[in-house]
Amino acid sequence: MILTTCTSRTTRISKLSISILKRYKQTSSSSSSSSSKLQNGPIITPLYSNSYQFKYSIGLSYASKYSPPFINKNEKINQYGFYNNKENEISKWVNEMMNFKAGRGELKSDKEGGWSIETLNQVKKYGAGEDFFGIQKVGNDLHLSLSDGVGGWTDRVDPSLFSQALCYHYSNKALQFASSDPKDILDKAYKELLNDDRVVAGGSTLVGVRLGEEGDASFINLGDSGYAIMRNDEIIHISEPQTHFFNCPYQLSKIPKDMQQNGVIHDTPSLADTFNFQVEVGDVIILFTDGLSDNLPISHIPLLSSKLNKILNSYENSHLNQIEKSSEFSRLFSDILVGYSRNAMKRTGNEKDWKTPFELEASKKVPQYGFKGGKIDDITVMTAVVSEQD
Template structure:
């Protein structure tokens, strides 16, 4: 049994008090949205030729690399932002957009969606979501995305085999698998993972400066605190070969309460769960997240959208919110710090720590959203 760390207890209080509305006669459902962008994709293109991150387009036949490559390609083929993660509701996703998205990839970030309700139509009743951010400091030695992509592949494999395990246990198993995987020479990553059940219970684990928000009625009611060793150095799972070990190397253990936070929450219909990498949280103030959600909710409430069913609204909120968060985050990356008004969280934190940094921090960014719905026993 995992318990939340002391620093999470206060934030979890409103979620713990919520009465669970899901009974034997009804179940929680989840519409999932996904969006991501490499730091080297438009408008921050440093080369006319997209960089091939990690296992993308790898021809190696050694070890497990081909299986990981297949997982990466399948993941990047999911409708990202412009379409919901369902073959039955593809939104504006088409082959042209799919090719353009795969062209630039997710950079050193990666993700996985483990849908455990194989009979679903347009929504899931049981699933795991996870997200990881390859630490760029490895860039001079190895490709940082190898670690984050492999970690998500192994999370997918372990969650698919035993979904009842807590995400903390699954992430620990995934880390152990990466540590013995010859396809990954070295690397490290912060990560966040959650399990969402038909009973409306969220179980999660977070290490580092990726994270999870829960929005209720448009307001953030839960946020995982960033775990760092010092400014711009997150807590992280690592694979460090003996010949690379130095005094500066960091490797945190997922089963260490001082390094990772476990959390459990009761969700309500209409809640929105957001998993993100620091490309979002470093650039977008949390207060703006609530405002963006409200703008989308207002859009979906327009008279032109009155014919949307509740299920369709949940699906549209999921895909639009993920895409808007990534788009807004990319806009914030372009800020110079000379604009009037708000400052990026990274600039604010840098100033607090005595560093001179202005504007946005150009980085990879990945977001997964889950909008909670409710279906009765007789609903299809």
């Protein structure tokens, strides 16, 4: 496979598309008569065009919890982890990942592609917080990974150092060993991280998938990040979160010697869940950190998918071919999921329509705390839409 960008033709967003986004306040309320051009996200295309193979259109969106609207726009921001921080291999790789076009859940009806220059600048300014991600082409395969740094390390180290380094080593080991087994890759990556002096301590979850050119998908998940597979606007499989107890996920950790007797959570790659699946044309794969799953009811995801598909299949977008629609869907859908989830983070629990998953789980596991509403957190969402090679 080779990483390319789909040749763009104008996709028109009418006021119907903006109705999808009215559930979160980041959406612009400007004139509904305006239309926007959608900037296509990266597409993974097969190397051999004459065989039956697949393309994967990739969408990416992320937002730090320490970013507007949860902080003042004028507040000073500290850079996370290795980004623009140190001149080493990890820093260079993190900068490369941050150069992928991505949203932060703030689609605007009056801006080309839904992303204003200000929005694109804010994506890099605020970053993914303690989350991070990896996108790695290996031969004819594509490896995607997401990691959520454990915030409990904040008093001692920057949690994003661990999550960024884990995704780096995961991507690097996938490339270095050309392995098709995500668990084997994670095991090698974790061992490499434990020997990496650039990360003193920390911990994180990890969810990943290998997407093969013949539609074979291999998933791995350790912790409370996760993945879902959608077909025809229905979720046909979703991962189960791995937790030791409420709000304490399985996690890979690097523990300094002076803390090794303090009962710090320390899990291993062998505990990760794995799942193999044969994708079909039109399937949608979603990787997410718990900023989504703690705030967005899973039942809402197919509804958002259905509405977005109606827009892309409308008469005004009939000039798009299927590959272009897949590219547009992947980019928009990841951003919609981030924006919808971030709006849910602002819920108080007094609303009459629905409760966040975090509130519902807290009421069962720790009712004594009386937790209500959404959970403000970092969030990262990556989508992959399956298309057939022309």
